[in-house]
Amino acid sequence: MKSLSLLFLIVLISHLQSVYSASLRKNVSEKAGRLKEQLRSLKIEKPFEHFRTFEEIERDLKKWAKTHPELITLGVIGQTYHKRNIYSFSIADNDCGENKPAVLIECGMHAREWVSPAICFHMINELLDYNSKFSNLLASFDFHMIPMLNPDGYVYTWTNDRLWRKNRSPQAKGCVGVDLNRNFDIDFCVAGSETDPCSHIFCGPKAFSELESQAFRDYATQLKQENNLKHSFHIHSYGQMITYPYGYKAEATVPNAEKLEQAVYKAAMIIKNLTGTEYTYGQSGKFIYEASGGGDDWAMMYLGLESTYCIENQDTGDYGFMLSNRKIKSAASECTEIMTVLLQHFIED
Numbered sequence: 001m002k003s004l005s006l007l008f009l010i011v012l013i014s015h016l017q018s019v020y021s022a023s024l025r026k027n028v029s030e031k032a033g034r035l036k037e038q039l040r041s042l043k044i045e046k047p048f049e050h051f052r053t054f055e056e057i058e059r060d061l062k063k064w065a066k067t068h069p070e071l072i073t074l075g076v077i078g079q080t081y082h083k084r085n086i087y088s089f090s091i092a093d094n095d096c097g098e099n100k101p102a103v104l105i106e107c108g109m110h111a112r113e114w115v116s117p118a119i120c121f122h123m124i125n126e127l128l129d130y131n132s133k134f135s136n137l138l139a140s141f142d143f144h145m146i147p148m149l150n151p152d153g154y155v156y157t158w159t160n161d162r163l164w165r166k167n168r169s170p171q172a173k174g175c176v177g178v179d180l181n182r183n184f185d186i187d188f189c190v191a192g193s194e195t196d197p198c199s200h201i202f203c204g205p206k207a208f209s210e211l212e213s214q215a216f217r218d219y220a221t222q223l224k225q226e227n228n229l230k231h232s233f234h235i236h237s238y239g240q241m242i243t244y245p246y247g248y249k250a251e252a253t254v255p256n257a258e259k260l261e262q263a264v265y266k267a268a269m270i271i272k273n274l275t276g277t278e279y280t281y282g283q284s285g286k287f288i289y290e291a292s293g294g295g296d297d298w299a300m301m302y303l304g305l306e307s308t309y310c311i312e313n314q315d316t317g318d319y320g321f322m323l324s325n326r327k328i329k330s331a332a333s334e335c336t337e338i339m340t341v342l343l344q345h346f347i348e349d
Contacts, residue, residue, distance in 0.1 A: 049325065050325050050328075051114045051115075051118055051325065051328070052117070052118070052121065053155075053158060054084070054148065054151050054154055054155050054158075057117060057121075057147060057148055058085070058087070060121070061074055061087055061089055061147060062074065064089075064124065064128070065089070071091060071092070071093070072089070072090065072091055073088075073089075073090040073092070074087060074088070074089055074090075075087065075088040075089075075090070076088075077146070077215045077216075077218065077219040078211055078212065078214065078215025078218070078219075079211065080150075080151055080152040080167065080168070080211055080212060081152060081167070081168055081169040081170070081211060082152045082155075082168060084151040084152055084155070085151070086146065086148070086149060086151065086211075086212060086215045087146070087147060087148065088144060088145065088146055088219055089124065089144070089145045089146075089147055090142065090143065090144045090145070091124070091127050091128070091138065091142070091143045092138075092142040092143070093138045093139065093142075099228050100140060100141055100142050100228065101140070101141050101142075101228055101229075101230040101231065101306075101346075102141065102142045102143075102144055102223055102227045102228050102229040102230060102231075103141045103142070103143050103144065103229075103230070103231045103232070103233070103343065104144050104145070104146075104219075104220055104223055104229055104231070104232040104233070104299075105120060105123060105143065105144070105145045105146070105232070105233045105235065105339075106145075106146045106149055106216065106232065106233070106234050106235065106295065107119060107120035107145070107146065107147050107148065107149065107235045108120070108146075108147065108148040108149050108150050108151070108154055109149045109150055109180050109181055109212075109234070109236070109295065110150065110153075110165050110179075110180070110181065110236060111150050111152075111153025111154045111156060111157045111164045111165055111166065111167075112157050112162065112163045112164055112165055112321045113236055113237045113238075113321060114154075114157070114321070114323065115237045115238075115313055115314065115323050115327075115328065115331050115332075116235045116236060116237060116313070117147055117148050117154070118328050118331075118332060119235050119313065119331065119332045119335045119336070120145055120147040120148075120235065121147065121332075122328075122329075122332030122333070122335075122336060123143075123145070123332075123335075123336055123339070124145065124147070126336055127143060133340060134336050134339075134340055137340065137343055137344075140343075140347055141231075141343065142227065142228075144219075144223055144227070144229075146215075146216065146219070149180065149212050149215070149216060150167050150180060150212055152167050152168035152169075153165070153166055153167045153168055153177065156168055162321075162322070163321060164177070165177075165179060165200045165201075166178055166179050166180070166200060166202065167180055167210055167212055169210060169211070171197035171202070171205070172197045172205075173197055173198060175197040175198040175202070177202065178202055178203070178204040178209065178210050179193065179199075179200065179201045179202055179203065179204075180210060180212050180213050180295070181291075181293070181294050181295055182201055182202070182203040182204070182291065182292070182293040182294070183203060183204045183207065183208065183209060183210050183213040183293055184207065184208065184213055184217070184293045184294060184295050184297070184298035185207035185208055185293075185298060185302075186248055186292060186293060186294065186297045186298045186301055186302070187248040187249065187292035187293065187297075188203060188206075188207040188292060188293050189203035189204075189207075189292065189293060190248070190292040191248060191249065191290035191291060191292045192247075192289055192290050192291030192292060193291065193292060193293055203292075203293050207293065213295070216295060217298070220232065220299055220303060221303065224303045224304075224305075229303065229305065230305055230306045230307070230346075231305060231306060231307045231308070231309075231342075231343065231346070232296065232299045232300075232303075232305055232307075232308045232309075233308070233309050233310075233311065233339055233342075234295055234296045234308070234309070234310045234311070235311055235313065235335065236310060236311065236312050236313070237312060237313045237314065237321065237323065237331075238312060238313060238314060238315055238316070238317070238319075238320050238321060238323070239312040239316060240277065240278065240279045240280065240312060240313065240314060240315065240316055241279060241280050241281065241287070241288065241310075241311075241312040242264040242267055242268060242279050242280075242281040242309060242310075242311055242312075242338060242342075243264070243281065243282060243283065243284035243287060243288065243309065243310045243312070244257070244260040244261070244263075244264060244282075244283060244284065244296075244307065244308065244309055244310075245283070245284065245285075245294075245296055245297045245300040245301070245308055246283065246284070246285050246297050246300070246301075247283075247284035247285045247288070247290065247291050247292075247294050247296070247297050247310075248285065248290060248291065248292040248293070248294065248297050249285055249290060249292075250283075250285040250286045250290055251285075252285065253283065254300060256306070256307075257283065259345075260307055260309075261281075261282070261283070262345070263307070263341070263342050263345040263346075264281035264282070264309070264342070265281060266341055266345060267279070267281070267337075267338045267341040267342055268280070268281045268338075270337065270341050271334055271337060271338060274337065275330070275334060277314070277330075277334055279334075279338070284296075284310060294310075296308040296309070296310050306346060307342070307346065309339075309342060311335055311338055311339070313331045313334070313335050314327055314330065314331040314334070315327070315331075
């Protein structure tokens with residue numbers, strides 16, 4: 001008799017869990033549907049025709065924000081040495097509940113990686129497309145972006161040197177620029193960086209010496225304190241790699257390394273099945289090389305995020321940093337799919 005009662009209790013609990021899960025999925029789906037109706041007029045048509053100048057980036061960000069101020073928040077989180085604005089761009093659906101986990105996406109850290117800000121623009125466009133799978137994530141997350149972290153360097157690649165990497169702050173010995181992805185305060189200037197101010201991987205005179213890295217630090221810290229920041233993505237090129245921290249030392253591992261490894265493996269397999277494109281994956285310090293002072297490492301360690309990922313996008317060297325206009329769409333679509341899989345991995349957990 002006792003065994004029958006126990007069996008009945010197990011069956012009842014299983015049934016209640018199924019009912020609750022179905023109700024939760026229905027609630028999320030209804031909220032996503034309401035949001036999609038708000039997004040009908042926001043897409044920018046033909047976003048992949050060309051790489052945008054910084055002036056075009058500013059124009060389109062302001063256009064989006066002006067169209068729907070109740071949904072989109074455009075902010076200025078800092079200025080560069082040459083007084084160009086560093087913008088933040090947030091999309092949040094408040095009808096889906098408060099205190100949702102927040103996602104930070106950073107693009108344009110390295111000036112020559114033109115596909116990075118182009119991918120940020122594609123992601124904005126997808127979030128504002130009521131037909132896209134990516135926009136469904138707004139029912140579970142708020143999205144905050146830095147579409148162009150290094151505008152001075154980016155402008156310089158349009159006017160002077162297409163392969164310039166650093167920012168444009170004046171340094172010692174008459175040299176110019178700091179590698180922003182070596183300027184964060186995590187094992188500063190130890191591995192994979194240089195103290196020579198003329199080097200393209202110059203770490204800077206001290207950690208957070210640069211206005212751009214300061215802007216990222218302060219904005220990410222604010223999101224952590226006020227907006228429940230849980231995940232960050234750092235968009236780069238090239239190499240077709242998906243990595244997670246830590247990069248500053250191969251022996252240093254994050255507490256949830258196994259979960260992050262499962263996520264990047266899953267993303268790489270799905271992209272290969274969908275498009276045939278192969279992405280390699282793993283912990284950055286073991287898989288690529290050790291490099292200290294990185295923004296993704298800093299965010300993981302000092303903000304205590306659940307995940308940070310660096311996505312090195314197309315291609316593997318045929319075009320490299322000089323990716324052609326006709327490759328924008330496929331690169332951006334793959335990166336967006338990768339991010340979708342990585343975030344869904346945490347929803348499903």
